[in-house]
Amino acid sequence: MATGLDSFPKIYPVSGFKLGTASAGIKEISRNDLVVMQIAENSAVAALFTKNAFCAAPIEVARNSLAKHVPSYLVVNTGNANAGTGARGIRDAQMTCAKIAELTEVDADKVLPFSTGVIGEYLPTQLILDALPSAIEALNEDGWEAAAWSILTTDTRPKASSKRFAIPSYHAGTSEVTTSPETHITLTGIAKGSGMIKPNMATMLSFIATDASIDNELLHRALTLAANKSFNRITVDGDTSTNDALVLVATGHSGVVVDELNFSQFQANLESVCVELAQACIRDGEGAAKFVTIVVANALNLDEALEVAYTVAESPLVKTALGASDANWGRIMAAIGRAEITHLDMEKVDIYINDTLVVHQGQRSADYSEEAGSIAMQTEDIEIKILLDRGDVSQTVWTTDLGHEYVRINADYRT
């Protein structure tokens, strides 16, 4: 199952960013499972990683290398997460980087490794080393779609988002900041993720590139802001991956400079790309039959808005009711009631399902009928809006229902 968004979007290549895929036969012989990405010189690179204390070997290697250099290559394998593999896992990730370094004549620290797939098995490193030359040979600015397919695990669809847009800016080399003519840049990204989705400052795996010219610090700020409106607002099951990484590359090849003056326009477009990718992960969430938006409004502060939103989004009882299209608002109330926030007065809570007022001041709305609730729940996209009447903070989280398909996928995952 999966909900909405059937076709692969139109992709704008990003000058200075190339992708090449190959088949290493890590888990299946017949599919591409290896991607190498090449980053032009003088690019800026920002990355966010999982906050899971149990993080995979490639995450450790990538974090360390990123602290030393702006990378020149990224390498991603699917089919094996290289997590829970100790010192051997670190060596395996380093060997992968060293091989690319040798083939392309860069420093090994300038290659960042990423892995996704089953946890606790050693990486079939030799298979990867053998396939790297073909992946490098395939490097191409039009390699996005092939790469989007090649990084999937339990995902059923590739996920991409791409935009060309004008922002007020100047071209590098000129200094006419004041005139701010409209100049065009491109933002293109791919992502993978459908289970173990509760990004914690990052997502499963996502790689985004732009041809804008922007320094590392500003790029990191943009990525953090965008992640907090997108990848950090999705959950399938509350489980957090060991391998989450979100990477943003700015090649500068358009010559268009992003600085403090046009930062907000750049950031808004980046956020839009990130939201599309994050929502695509939820629409393809394991077993998802519903795309569920949880809005918590009129909260006192950010923490309590998110606490309520995630408690509802991750309640197994709310999720099974959603899967059955049952407007069981009592379960939503019970989840709100156990959220860890102080002095919540349930008699002030209103709940809407789509446009239907279901709960008013803590009890069933006078106008509400089971029939109305049932109709509201039939749509594939459902919004649950919870008004707390405590303040003016609002937060949105996206999630899925819980049904038999989730159980089937996750019971059979390793068999």
Next chain:
Amino acid sequence: MATGLDSFPKIYPVSGFKLGTASAGIKEISRNDLVVMQIAENSAVAALFTKNAFCAAPIEVARNSLAKHVPSYLVVNTGNANAGTGARGIRDAQMTCAKIAELTEVDADKVLPFSTGVIGEYLPTQLILDALPSAIEALNEDGWEAAAWSILTTDTRPKASSKRFAIPSYHAGTSEVTTSPETHITLTGIAKGSGMIKPNMATMLSFIATDASIDNELLHRALTLAANKSFNRITVDGDTSTNDALVLVATGHSGVVVDELNFSQFQANLESVCVELAQACIRDGEGAAKFVTIVVANALNLDEALEVAYTVAESPLVKTALGASDANWGRIMAAIGRAEITHLDMEKVDIYINDTLVVHQGQRSADYSEEAGSIAMQTEDIEIKILLDRGDVSQTVWTTDLGHEYVRINADYRT
């Protein structure tokens, strides 16, 4: 489904505590769904209630009444939780109490109401009022088993625990404390609960009586200590009920006094009864095919031991793996890694499944094989032991797996 414990245990009646059941036809015509319990004069009563901010009307009424008097009657209906029902729900609960007060000539504040069942529907109060006389007529010290059946909702089995035991004590009226002869008392309890099980200082519904003579304060202390080793250590889905209540009545009819001198012996026996009842809820957990014990050992403190235990116990990915008898230790590690504790070094973590060392120092144990894991997972009762190597605190939590049966039960609950 349900796991273990097929037969109803032998029950020792408690002198001074009577139970009467009747059929009010609240949800189904053909079953008993109403229980009245009569508490002898001069009893002591302690109770713990749900901490869900969205609590049911009867909880509010019972809390208020308990603050004023030691109750004389308890009344329980199943089939309707009387939660999310606002002022009308309060009135409905009060009318139920008033009717018993009228029939038995006690103050209405001396009747505590309890409800369990579907949330958000008004109580069919007239049906209950009409059936109360038969329930009162049926009051009998041998009414435990009928009552245990009558309070069930999605439970498939009645749950009871009963013990007669000797403790060093003196009889009321004598003052020979120093000799401490062995005297006998009885502890008998029933419980209901199989979904929305994460008691927060209480459980779904449980009523326990003893013929010991003990004052209110000491009784409350015993109940709180026992709850923290039993009802507060179980979870099916992390969802917390709106109606949880745990009541302990001490009639004093045995004449055996419990005081500071023999408190620990009394408390240990009470804990044993509570653990049996709490575990019975888990064994009958919605869709449960496994009875899962999560032990977190060598934690720094209580909070972090419980945080790790509950994060693992409630991880949908761990639970689906358990349901599939898949020793997917990577998911256990990923859950431990996202638990909110500071500076956890995953490379010090060991994990046992039953007696099999699966993870040693953060990675697959050298001796471990998939076959060994698979064998360990085949049993109906599974213990996952997690050693953190940080301190000397240990905590145990009991939970279930997550399978198709859980989804089926909770998708169909209101239809």
